[in-house]
Amino acid sequence: MSKPKVNIFWFRRDLRLEDNTGLNVALKSDRPVLPIFIFDSNILDDLDDKHDARITFIHDQLTAINKQLHSKKSAVKVYRGDPKKIWTELTETFDIGEVFTNRDYEPYARSRDKAIYEFLNAKNIPFNTYKDHVIFEKKEVVKEDGSPYVVFTPYSKVWKKRLQEHPFHIASSIMGYDNFHQLTADVPTLEALGFKRSTIEIPPNDLDEALISKYGETRDYPAINGTSRLGVHLRFGTVSIRKVAQMAMAKNETFLNELIWREFYQMILFHFPKVVDNNFRSKYDHVEWRNNEEEFEAWCQGKTGYPIVDAGMRELNTTGHMHNRVRMIVASFLTKHLLIDWRWGEAYFAKKLLDFELASNNGGWQWAAGTGTDAQPYFRIFNPESQTKKFDPELQYIKKWVPEFQELSYPKPIVDHKFARERCLDTFKQALGA
Incomplete structure (x- = not known):
C-alpha cells in the first residue's frame, strides 16, 4: 500500500x-x-x-x-x-x-x-x-563589523532604523487555503500525556489599545491593570509578534521598547549560548554566593518579612504571573540582599512562570544580579521599602497578597536592609579585586 x-x-x-x-x-x-x-x-x-x-x-x-x-x-x-x-x-x-x-x-x-x-x-x-x-534575528541587527550588540540602547536604535528600511509583512489568513492533508484526529487527553488540568487562569491574548496607549504611565504599578499580560502568548506564539509590534508602533514607544528588549535577549542567547549556565560578564565568576537554603526557601514561599518581595512571590506561586516591576525587586533582593546565586532564582522562575522564556528570564536575572549585558551595577541595590513607597504607595498590591503583613504572625525581616547592602558591596568588591 x-x-x-x-x-x-x-x-x-x-x-x-x-x-x-x-x-x-x-x-x-x-x-x-x-x-x-x-x-x-x-x-x-x-x-x-x-x-x-x-x-x-x-x-x-x-x-x-x-x-x-x-x-x-x-x-x-x-x-x-x-x-x-x-x-x-x-x-x-x-x-x-x-x-x-x-x-x-x-x-x-x-x-x-x-x-x-x-x-x-x-x-x-x-x-x-x-x-x-521575532522581527529581526541572528545577524540582522549587528554592528558594522558584524559583531553582535551587547548594549541595549545602540541595538534598539539600529533595530528601529532597520524596521524603517525593512518593514515587516503580515500574512493573509490561511483559511483561504485548501491545501491541507485530509485527516480526522483528536488531541490526546492531558492524562494520556501524563498531566492533569491546571486551574490557573491564562489571561486572554487581547491587544488592548487603550492599555497599550497608557503603558508608559501605568506599567510600574503592580496594583493596577497596567501591563499587557501578553508574555505567555508571545512565548507560545498564540499571538503574532508582528501584530503586537504593529500596534506598539502606532500606540506607544515604551511598549515597543519592551518588545525590542525581548529580541535583544533572544539574540544575546543566540550569539552567546554560554549565558544559560554562566555569567555573561566572567569577571563576576568570583562572587562568593552565600546560597543559604533556608533563606532561599523563605524567598520562594514569600516569607522574607519584606512585604513587597513576599507579595511578588505569592502572586507568582498562585497565578504563574508576577508584575514586571516586582520581578526586578524580588530578583535584586535574592541576589543582593541574600547573596543567593541568580541561577537559583532563574530556575525557580522557570518552574513557575507561565511566560517563562529562557532568553528573557536569563537576561532579566543577570541584569538584576549585575552579571549580564546592560546590567544593573552591583552597587545599585533596590531598597524594598522605597520601591514600595514609590510603586505601591497605598499598599493595595501588598494587602492583596500579604494581608497579614501588619500582624504579629508576619515574619520579621530575614535580613536588615542596611547590613545586607554593605555585605553585598563588600562581597562584589572582593570578587572584582576592587
Whole structure:
C-alpha cells in the first residue's frame, strides 16, 4: 500500500493559524500539508508539576486549532515522545516531500533541529525553517563589523532604523487555503500525556489599545491593570509578534521598547549560548554566593518579612504571573540582599512562570544580579521599602497578597536592609579585586 504524499508543517512555539510564516509558505507548496505537534519528552520529563499550567495552555491551543482545521477536513496530528523517534515514525508512515517549521533560538531547540535536519537530509527531505518568533534575528541587527550588540540602547536604535528600511509583512489568513492533508484526529487527553488540568487562569491574548496607549504611565504599578499580560502568548506564539509590534508602533514607544528588549535577549542567547549556565560578564565568576537554603526557601514561599518581595512571590506561586516591576525587586533582593546565586532564582522562575522564556528570564536575572549585558551595577541595590513607597504607595498590591503583613504572625525581616547592602558591596568588591 502506497504511503500518503504530504508536506509537513511542524508547530512548535507558534500555536496559531493566523500570520504564521512557516505555515503560510507550506500551504503554497505542491503537496497537501499535514500539521503536526510533538510534546517533547525531553522537555516534559523535566517538569515536576503534573498540573503545569503551560501544558494545559498548549493542550487548549491545539484543541482550538483542531476545531478551526475541521472546516478544512483536517487536524493537527499530535505526538508525545523523543522528536528523533517521532520523525522516524513519520517517514515510515508518509511519503514526505518537504518539512516546514519556524525557527527557535534556544540551545536545546537548535541542537534538536540540527539532528532532525541531518536525519531528513539523509533521506533527501528538505527541512525548511523560517523567521517567525521575532522581527529581526541572528545577524540582522549587528554592528558594522558584524559583531553582535551587547548594549541595549545602540541595538534598539539600529533595530528601529532597520524596521524603517525593512518593514515587516503580515500574512493573509490561511483559511483561504485548501491545501491541507485530509485527516480526522483528536488531541490526546492531558492524562494520556501524563498531566492533569491546571486551574490557573491564562489571561486572554487581547491587544488592548487603550492599555497599550497608557503603558508608559501605568506599567510600574503592580496594583493596577497596567501591563499587557501578553508574555505567555508571545512565548507560545498564540499571538503574532508582528501584530503586537504593529500596534506598539502606532500606540506607544515604551511598549515597543519592551518588545525590542525581548529580541535583544533572544539574540544575546543566540550569539552567546554560554549565558544559560554562566555569567555573561566572567569577571563576576568570583562572587562568593552565600546560597543559604533556608533563606532561599523563605524567598520562594514569600516569607522574607519584606512585604513587597513576599507579595511578588505569592502572586507568582498562585497565578504563574508576577508584575514586571516586582520581578526586578524580588530578583535584586535574592541576589543582593541574600547573596543567593541568580541561577537559583532563574530556575525557580522557570518552574513557575507561565511566560517563562529562557532568553528573557536569563537576561532579566543577570541584569538584576549585575552579571549580564546592560546590567544593573552591583552597587545599585533596590531598597524594598522605597520601591514600595514609590510603586505601591497605598499598599493595595501588598494587602492583596500579604494581608497579614501588619500582624504579629508576619515574619520579621530575614535580613536588615542596611547590613545586607554593605555585605553585598563588600562581597562584589572582593570578587572584582576592587
